[in-house]
Amino acid sequence: MLYFSRWKTILIWLSVFLGIVFAAPNLVSTSTLDALPDWLPKRQMTLGLDLQGGSHILLRIEREDIVKDRLETARDDIRRLLRDESIGYTGLSGTGRSVQVRIRDDKQVELAKETLSTLTEPLSSGLLGGGVISELELTEPEPGLLKYTLTESGLDYRVASALTQSIEVVSRRVNELGTTEPVIQRQGDDRILVQVPGLEDPQRLKDILGQTAKLTFRMVDQSMPAQEALDGRPPAGTRVLFSADDPPVPYIIEDRVIVSGENLVDAQATFDQRTSEPVVSFRFDTKGATRFGQATQQNVGRLFAIILDDKVISAPVIREPILGGSGQISGNFTVQSANDLAVLLRAGALPATLTIIEERTVGPGLGQDSIDAGKLAAMIGSVLVLIFMVAIYGFLGIIANIALVVNVAIIIALLSTLGATLTLPGIAGIVLTIGMAVDSNVLIYERIREERANGRSVIQAIDAGFTRALATIIDANVTTLIAAVILFYLGTGPVRGFAVTLALGIVTTVFTAFTFTRWMVAEWVRRRRPKELPRAPLTLVPPSTKIPFMWLRRMTFTASSLISLAALGLFMTVNMNYGIDFKGGTLIEVQAKSGPADVAGIRARLGGLNLGDIQVQQFGSDDEVLIRVEAQGSGDNAEQSVVAKVRGDLESDYEFRRVEVVGPTVSGELARAGTIGVVVSLLAILLYIWFRFEWQFALGAIMATLHDVIMTIGFFVITGIEFNLSSIAAILTIVGYSLNDTVVVYDRVRENLRRFRKMALPQLLDKSMNDTLSRTVMTSLTTLAALLALFFFGGEVIRSFTAAMIFGVVVGTYSSIFVAAPLLMLFNLRSGGKVAGQEEEEAGDSQSLAT
Numbered sequence: 001m002l003y004f005s006r007w008k009t010i011l012i013w014l015s016v017f018l019g020i021v022f023a024a025p026n027l028v029s030t031s032t033l034d035a036l037p038d039w040l041p042k043r044q045m046t047l048g049l050d051l052q053g054g055s056h057i058l059l060r061i062e063r064e065d066i067v068k069d070r071l072e073t074a075r076d077d078i079r080r081l082l083r084d085e086s087i088g089y090t091g092l093s094g095t096g097r098s099v100q101v102r103i104r105d106d107k108q109v110e111l112a113k114e115t116l117s118t119l120t121e122p123l124s125s126g127l128l129g130g131g132v133i134s135e136l137e138l139t140e141p142e143p144g145l146l147k148y149t150l151t152e153s154g155l156d157y158r159v160a161s162a163l164t165q166s167i168e169v170v171s172r173r174v175n176e177l178g179t180t181e182p183v184i185q186r187q188g189d190d191r192i193l194v195q196v197p198g199l200e201d202p203q204r205l206k207d208i209l210g211q212t213a214k215l216t217f218r219m220v221d222q223s224m225p226a227q228e229a230l231d232g233r234p235p236a237g238t239r240v241l242f243s244a245d246d247p248p249v250p251y252i253i254e255d256r257v258i259v260s261g262e263n264l265v266d267a268q269a270t271f272d273q274r275t276s277e278p279v280v281s282f283r284f285d286t287k288g289a290t291r292f293g294q295a296t297q298q299n300v301g302r303l304f305a306i307i308l309d310d311k312v313i314s315a316p317v318i319r320e321p322i323l324g325g326s327g328q329i330s331g332n333f334t335v336q337s338a339n340d341l342a343v344l345l346r347a348g349a350l351p352a353t354l355t356i357i358e359e360r361t362v363g364p365g366l367g368q369d370s371i372d373a374g375k376l377a378a379m380i381g382s383v384l385v386l387i388f389m390v391a392i393y394g395f396l397g398i399i400a401n402i403a404l405v406v407n408v409a410i411i412i413a414l415l416s417t418l419g420a421t422l423t424l425p426g427i428a429g430i431v432l433t434i435g436m437a438v439d440s441n442v443l444i445y446e447r448i449r450e451e452r453a454n455g456r457s458v459i460q461a462i463d464a465g466f467t468r469a470l471a472t473i474i475d476a477n478v479t480t481l482i483a484a485v486i487l488f489y490l491g492t493g494p495v496r497g498f499a500v501t502l503a504l505g506i507v508t509t510v511f512t513a514f515t516f517t518r519w520m521v522a523e524w525v526r527r528r529r530p531k532e533l534p535r536a537p538l539t540l541v542p543p544s545t546k547i548p549f550m551w552l553r554r555m556t557f558t559a560s561s562l563i564s565l566a567a568l569g570l571f572m573t574v575n576m577n578y579g580i581d582f583k584g585g586t587l588i589e590v591q592a593k594s595g596p597a598d599v600a601g602i603r604a605r606l607g608g609l610n611l612g613d614i615q616v617q618q619f620g621s622d623d624e625v626l627i628r629v630e631a632q633g634s635g636d637n638a639e640q641s642v643v644a645k646v647r648g649d650l651e652s653d654y655e656f657r658r659v660e661v662v663g664p665t666v667s668g669e670l671a672r673a674g675t676i677g678v679v680v681s682l683l684a685i686l687l688y689i690w691f692r693f694e695w696q697f698a699l700g701a702i703m704a705t706l707h708d709v710i711m712t713i714g715f716f717v718i719t720g721i722e723f724n725l726s727s728i729a730a731i732l733t734i735v736g737y738s739l740n741d742t743v744v745v746y747d748r749v750r751e752n753l754r755r756f757r758k759m760a761l762p763q764l765l766d767k768s769m770n771d772t773l774s775r776t777v778m779t780s781l782t783t784l785a786a787l788l789a790l791f792f793f794g795g796e797v798i799r800s801f802t803a804a805m806i807f808g809v810v811v812g813t814y815s816s817i818f819v820a821a822p823l824l825m826l827f828n829l830r831s832g833g834k835v836a837g838q839e840e841e842e843a844g845d846s847q848s849l850a851t
Contacts, residue, residue, distance in 0.1 A: 009519065047197075048422060119148055214350075217258045240252055243315070263289075280333070296321045304318055306329050361656075363655065407508050425726060437505065480736030483736035487728075540781070549766050568710060587661075588656065590654035590656055674728040721800045721804065722800055776817065780809060780810075787805050
């Protein structure tokens with residue numbers, strides 16, 4: 001175990017060297033990297049939106065818009081085809097997802113069916129994975145009545161097609177804003193995820209994404225006054241639309257489209273030469289120029305309307321034919337609104353409305369504050385862990401610290417190379433990894449000490465320590481890795497970033513412990529040939545403790561049962577302080593532009609906006625305020641109006657540092673995903689432990705873990721800490737940590753069961769927990785040191801997350817000793833080989849639990 005061939009040594013140091021080289025670019029500025037040779041690694045970690053600022057927006061395409069548009073097209077096609085064949089019809093109308101028409105002459109019904117057969121022709125559904133579908137289905141409820149219904153597969157095809165087109169349009173719009181490295185990607189069957197880092201004006205982005213931008217040029221019907229059409233009925237083939245003025249002006253607009261935005265080849269914001277007002281100049285393609293020229297020739301003296309999303313932008317008089325294929329749109333524009341309209345027109349129209357169902361925006365100022373806080377917390381946590389390891393293990397602690405530094409370097413190198421996004425919870429994941437990474441070294445070193453105490457030589461003790469700790473370390477880390485993987489697949493945004501760093505940290509920890517640390521210890525043994533292990537300046541747990549843990553089990557079982565029942569009772573009666581991730585609503589963090597924030601003043605100003613329940617509280621320093629607005633209950637669009645109202649009222653005095661909006665659609669999905677995540681991770685871990693141990697160990701581990709989850713839920717209820725997506729991440733991490741502790745104890749129990757076949761189970765469990773007590777205490781202390789650094793110096797945003805983690809580490813340590821091990825007695829672990837007195841002990845346990 002301590003022998004390393006030359007090629008293994010080379011591979012180990014090559015891995016260390018590459019880790020340091022690929023992590024190094026994160027320590028220097030971009031300008032310094034530009035000056036370096038091209039063959040050197042230059043890729044830095046990608047910072048998440050919560051660190052560099054920016055907007056995360058989730059858009060959903062409205063299926064009903066697709067239905068409406070498709071039925072209108074089908075109705076127009078039916079009208080055109082029947083007229084071309086001179087087939088008389090009546091009652092052409094659409095309701096729900098159907099269009100129906102009645103053929104007047106029964107003799108023409110078959111001809112009509114044949115004429116309209118193109119509507120039901122099969123389509124190739126390449127967007128849906130291949131195959132052939134029918135978009136419209138023909139039925140004949142009664143003779144002569146033809147009913148065409150949009151099929152579910154046809155609707156899915158149209159939605160998929162519209163989503164693909166929408167992604168292209170959204171990409172063009174976002175790129176027109178001049179942003180750097182935006183992320184625009186499909187999510188699910190009807191959603192688009194847009195992430196734009198470093199955005200200065202998120203409201204402008206939302207305005208541009210929220211507009212369909214369907215531009216049409218149509219004639220104005222002047223046969224009757226618009227007010228008369230409003231009071232009565234507009235002429236056939238027309239409808240009343242309003243201008244964007246204040247107050248809006250009604251116009252009677254013909255349904256017939258002269259030219260649409262599809263015929264535009266260019267649109268630019270410019271200034272009118274006569275009035276110097278901002279306008280948008282446009283240019284048509286050949287087809288559009290011809291049609292526009294013909295229409296203006298035939299309608300000199302009439303009004304024609306320029307319409308954007310069913311609003312009349314302007315309705316000028318045609319003074320003379322416009323034959324050049326170009327023109328300009330005027331309409332009380334500002335410079336920015338003219339620019340935005342030009343962007344929309346150049347990017348093209350969306351095929352359907354996109355609704356914002358989730359928004360998370362972080363200002364660049366808050367992002368930099370988070371980076372600074374994360375760096376400070378990481379440095380303090382690292383220093384505490386490094387000092388602790390040297391104090392406990394002396395020279396071996398120095399070796400562990402070198403391995404820890406290399407471990408962090410490899411994590412950063414992997415994050416940089418893989419292009420993974422580092423989020424604020426991701427920094428928390430690295431800090432937590434620092435605390436947990438020493439666990440592998442603690443397990444190895446404690447095993448070495450134990451083997452030495454049992455009479456082995458130093459070399460034999462070191463070799464046996466590494467050999468026997470291997471299985472324990474792998475089992476303990478795999479359970480946490482399972483939780484991290486499930487968290488990655490079910491989490492979103494920053495939570496997923498936490499899962500990535502935690503998973504990478506687990507992998508690199510196992511690698512450094514069993515290659516780099518082992519190589520350094522082997523090299524020390526080869527060069528120094530020590531006769532004794534290095535002395536430690538500090539001893540936390542005396543060697544060979546004999547604490548009667550099983551004697552205490554009745555008290556701990558009773559206390560745990562009562563507290564767990566109380567926590568469940570509180571959860572069902574008081575309930576938790578759910579965040580907007582799970583109940584929907586709006587969260588806004590603002591900072592006063594000068595002086596301390598006026599919490600009472602903000603509450604009074606927002607109270608008059610008729611937004612329902614509003615919570616305003618100080619957040620961090622005295623110039624920062626957190627505003628929570630309850631879900632509006634009127635759909636996803638209503639939540640966006642909250643941000644607009646609050647921004648309009650407070651923007652003059654406060655800087656908006658963070659905005660999070662979660663609509664009812666997403667909040668329900670997040671709650672469901674969070675619950676599934678916890679349940680699935682517990683089941684996956686149960687199966688793994690069952691596979692690696694026996695069924696009693698698996699059930700004991702899961703029950704102990706459920707105890708920790710219930711206790712943590714009670715902690716959230718009692719403290720009133722907001723329960724959000726980060727809280728799910730905290731619970732899953734607690735699950736992994738608690739199981740890590742439990743598996744270490746269980747692994748020693750399994751080993752002792754083989755060694756001491758006739759020892760009574762209570763004594764054997766006592767011995768196993770005393771054997772691992774030193775490791776349990778030291779791992780808990782190093783993890784708590786890192787978490788306390790996060791809690792006090794990591795910033796307000798992740799303080800609640802860290803508080804839950806600290807509580808979970810304490811409870812997880814307690815349960816691995818006082819819950820997990822005694823459960824093995826309840827489950828009759830060694831039923832085939834009981835010794836005298838064991839039956840009595842187990843009977844006593846059963847009675848204790850029954851009470």
